[in-house]
Amino acid sequence: MAIHEKSLIRPENLKTHDKLVIDGVDVSGHWSTFIEPRVVTDYNEALQDEIAALPGGEHIHRCWQCGSCTNSCTVNAVNPDFNPRYWIYLIRIGMESELLRDKDIIWQCVSCNKCTYACPRDVVPEGVMKATAHWLELKGHTPKSNSQIFDEVFTEQVVATGKIEEGRTIRGFFARTGQPLAQEWLVEMVKRVARRLPFKQGIAMAWSTVFRPKTKNWSKARAALGEYIHEQEARNRKALSLPDRHSGDLH
Amino acid sequence: MKADKKSKYQRVAYYPGCALEGTGHAYNQSTKVVGKELGLRLDEVKDWNCCGAMEVKNIDPKVQTYLSSRVMSIAANEMKHSVVMAPCNGCYHNLKKAEYDLGHDQGSRETVDRISKKAGHETYQAGQVETIHALDWIKDGIGEDELKRRVKSSLKGLKIANYYGCMYTRPRHIFPEKDRGPGSDSTSKPHFMDDLLEAAGAENVDFALKTACCGGAHTLSDSDMSTKLVLNILEAAEAAGADVIATECPTCHSGLEMHQVRAEKVLGRKTRVKMLYFTQLLGVALGLAPRKLGIHENVSDGVEVLKEKGLA
Numbered sequence: 001m002a003i004h005e006k007s008l009i010r011p012e013n014l015k016t017h018d019k020l021v022i023d024g025v026d027v028s029g030h031w032s033t034f035i036e037p038r039v040v041t042d043y044n045e046a047l048q049d050e051i052a053a054l055p056g057g058e059h060i061h062r063c064w065q066c067g068s069c070t071n072s073c074t075v076n077a078v079n080p081d082f083n084p085r086y087w088i089y090l091i092r093i094g095m096e097s098e099l100l101r102d103k104d105i106i107w108q109c110v111s112c113n114k115c116t117y118a119c120p121r122d123v124v125p126e127g128v129m130k131a132t133a134h135w136l137e138l139k140g141h142t143p144k145s146n147s148q149i150f151d152e153v154f155t156e157q158v159v160a161t162g163k164i165e166e167g168r169t170i171r172g173f174f175a176r177t178g179q180p181l182a183q184e185w186l187v188e189m190v191k192r193v194a195r196r197l198p199f200k201q202g203i204a205m206a207w208s209t210v211f212r213p214k215t216k217n218w219s220k221a222r223a224a225l226g227e228y229i230h231e232q233e234a235r236n237r238k239a240l241s242l243p244d245r246h247s248g249d250l251h
Numbered sequence: 252m253k254a255d256k257k258s259k260y261q262r263v264a265y266y267p268g269c270a271l272e273g274t275g276h277a278y279n280q281s282t283k284v285v286g287k288e289l290g291l292r293l294d295e296v297k298d299w300n301c302c303g304a305m306e307v308k309n310i311d312p313k314v315q316t317y318l319s320s321r322v323m324s325i326a327a328n329e330m331k332h333s334v335v336m337a338p339c340n341g342c343y344h345n346l347k348k349a350e351y352d353l354g355h356d357q358g359s360r361e362t363v364d365r366i367s368k369k370a371g372h373e374t375y376q377a378g379q380v381e382t383i384h385a386l387d388w389i390k391d392g393i394g395e396d397e398l399k400r401r402v403k404s405s406l407k408g409l410k411i412a413n414y415y416g417c418m419y420t421r422p423r424h425i426f427p428e429k430d431r432g433p434g435s436d437s438t439s440k441p442h443f444m445d446d447l448l449e450a451a452g453a454e455n456v457d458f459a460l461k462t463a464c465c466g467g468a469h470t471l472s473d474s475d476m477s478t479k480l481v482l483n484i485l486e487a488a489e490a491a492g493a494d495v496i497a498t499e500c501p502t503c504h505s506g507l508e509m510h511q512v513r514a515e516k517v518l519g520r521k522t523r524v525k526m527l528y529f530t531q532l533l534g535v536a537l538g539l540a541p542r543k544l545g546i547h548e549n550v551s552d553g554v555e556v557l558k559e560k561g562l563a
Contacts, residue, residue, distance in 0.1 A: 055312050074464040078479055108473055110480070111305055112464035113421035117438070124422075130309055146472030147309075154306035158318065162300035164269040173471060185513040192512070192550045213272065215300040217371075221321065224369035225314060228362070232311050 004089050008098065009035055044096040051091050053239035054134050055232075056127025063088045069115035069125040075108055082108060084115060084125045087132060099132075100141060107133040107145035138240055149176050159225045162215025253391070253434070260383070260392030264332035265293035266322055268342040268501075269301050275339065275501025277545030281530035282338045282385055284544060288537050289401070291392050296326050296335070302345040305468055312352075313362045319349035320363050323382070324375035338385035338530070340500035344418035344425070346382040351425040353377040384419065385530065386443040386499055387436075395450035403538030405452030408560050411532070412458040412493035412524075413444045414484065416503040420462055444499055444529050451536035456491040460484050465506040474510075478517065481510035485522040494556050497529045504528060508550040525553040535562050 013036040019028045027034075051057040070076050070085040082105055090099045109129035116126050136142045144152075153172040157164055174181045215221075234244060271279035286293055299322050301307070303315030323346060326332045337343040352359040354377035367374040383391075389398070420426065420438040429436045436443050441462065445455045463484055466477030484507065488496050498504040507526050515521045526549060534544040541563045546553050557563035 074466075074480065075476065078476060108469070108476060110464050110466050110468045110473075110476065111309075112417040112468075114417075114464070116422040127312075147469055150472045151306040151309045154304065155310045155314070158301045158303070158307055164273075164301050164304070166270070166273040170471065177472075185509075185516040188512050188516055189509055189550060193548075213269075216298040218300065221300070221366070221370035224366045225317070227369075228366055229311060229314060232313075 004086055007083075007086055008038075010038065013038055040095065040097070042097055043094040045094050047094045047096055047099075048092050050240050051128065051131050051135055054131040054236055056124065056129075056134075057131030058127070059121075059123050060088060060091060060128050060131075062121040063092065063123045064121055065089060066120060068118040068120065069123070072114040072118040074110055074112045074114060079105065079108075081105060084109075084129060088123070088125065088128060091128075091132065100136075103136050103142050106136060107142075107147050109133070134236075135240065138237065138242060146173075146177055149173060152176075155229075159222055159229070161212055162218040162221065163213045165212050168212060256391040257394070259334055259381075260291065260336075260388055262292040262294065263334040263336040263383070263388065264326035264330055264380070265295045266299055266302075266326070266335050266337045266342055266346070267295065268299075268337060268339045269304075270339055270341070270501035270505075274505045277548040278338055278501050278504065278528045278530060281528055281534050281544040284539060285389070285530045285534045285537065288534070288539060289389070289393050291388065293336070294330060294332065296322055297329060298325065302337075302342045304341050304345065308345070308348075313359055315345060316349045316352050316359050317363050317366045319345045320353060320367070320375040321370070321372065322346065323349070323380050324367065324373055327375065327379035328373045333380055335380050335382045336385060336388045337382065338499070339502070340384070340416055340418040341502055343382060343384045347425045349375075350377055350382060351427075384499070386447070389447060389533070390443045395446055398447065398450040398533075402451055402536045404536055404562060406448065406532060406536050406560075406562065407452045407454075409453045409532075409556075409562065410456050410492050410494045411448055411453045412456050412488035412491055412496045413448065413461060413529075414458070414488075414496050414498055414503060414507070415441045415444065415461050416467075416498075416500050417462065417464050419499065444497055448497060448529060448532060451533055453532065453536075456488075456493045458488060458491050458493065460487045463487075465503050465510070467502045467506045470502075470506050470509065474513065477506065478510045478513050481507055482514045482518070482520060482522070485511055485514070485524055488524050489522055493524055494560075495532070495553065496524055496526050497532055498526055499529050505550075511551060525549075525551045525556050527553045 015034040015036060016030055017028055048060060052060055065085060067085045070083050073084060075082040087099060106129060109126060111126055113126050116124050119125060137144055137148060150173050153176060154169055157169060171181060267279050300318055303318035308315040323335060326335045337346060353363060364374045420441055423438040426438060429438045449455055464480055465484060466480040470477045504526055511522055531544045531546050541554055554563055
């Protein structure tokens, strides 16, 4: 029996009657709960192939639903609705409509790779989570997640200069997500650092915000990486049958 | 084999990575100072670049493979080194991952070769260098016995929870040298940091969350999740009786510090355990001044605890 049938029951389809007799049989109460049938016809037969075409999703077909991923999952321990095994199941049978019910939490994978460690079939569930989150955004089902925005700000900086200057990345992230930089806890952090920071390091950090650290001899690598990333973006869009897009952005 | 490693690790290519030039400055400083004190030499990788971190891998895994391969290529081809040492778990993980991908995946090899040629440097070939973590460097380059002999100010009485994080051990296939029995490290129960700090006289507490995740990937993009995960780690360490959490990664370290503050500010849950880099703790045991080890730079102020124990 498919192990996820319970998850496919909608709460509104569960019917419990306080007093009900049918053909002389008493079917009252919780132990006689009825489940109203539901028919799903809108399968997306291309779903597994589309996820497999995106980086990280390549090995989804290997899954045999043992559940080691969900069992070991860091995020599942905090939020039981975060269920990689279930989503892999839905993707493999093409139940897009069911997958979309969880579309707003799939990006929350923290990439701890406990699932990848535990998986006996080398599915790399962590990669599948990234591919699925990417798929949801490319298809327009979800806006760009904060995580995706952070990754883009970070990657743009690495491609441009070869290095990361953390202050710049953090400021860029807060600006692009429209959040105020002066979060109470961040201010407290900065205060605690500033109190003890040696003068020399303080100057060095201020210096690096004005003159961004750069890798020497980086210009050719920058050009090669920019070209490759655009090529991959076009390839990913094509795999999902999306029209080509030309933008100045990295993504 | 052990003697071979010992001589190989006396002088290695050093890859600090971006975080060690920013928030992890104290880790950079203490690693260098401890290395110098122990007589181990570091040659910083010339013109190094970001390893790609998790962020670039999420955008495109092969771009991360290329970025890490460039660092190894410079170390091998320009500097003629056979060992690259990275103290940051993220850098260490990514160089290992690139090594694995280049050794096992033709597509990765082709992409890296194409980008390397356009970027104008030699393509890194799998096997040219061995990437090690700062833990391996001290564990195999010096060893517990030698370390014990060099301890000037034993960490006796200091209770430590050793926190290794995710990237140091997972996924296991990129760390083929681990899980090789006695003398090797384990991917499920890592122990190199425990071994070194024990040799320095510390009392390691029984800590179940050694390889738990601190939520570092989403430290800003999903802060509530990260705060919950960090609070688990901090409270478990305190319940185990730890004065200090020893760290070996700048991202884990600053994540624990940041979300310790955030848990206090946002959730009203205060924890008192302090975070110190394992290199800072080793430095204290070797008799180096806390200031030289950047201990006063940590957000969670470890100086008080060290003073209580008569170590500062």
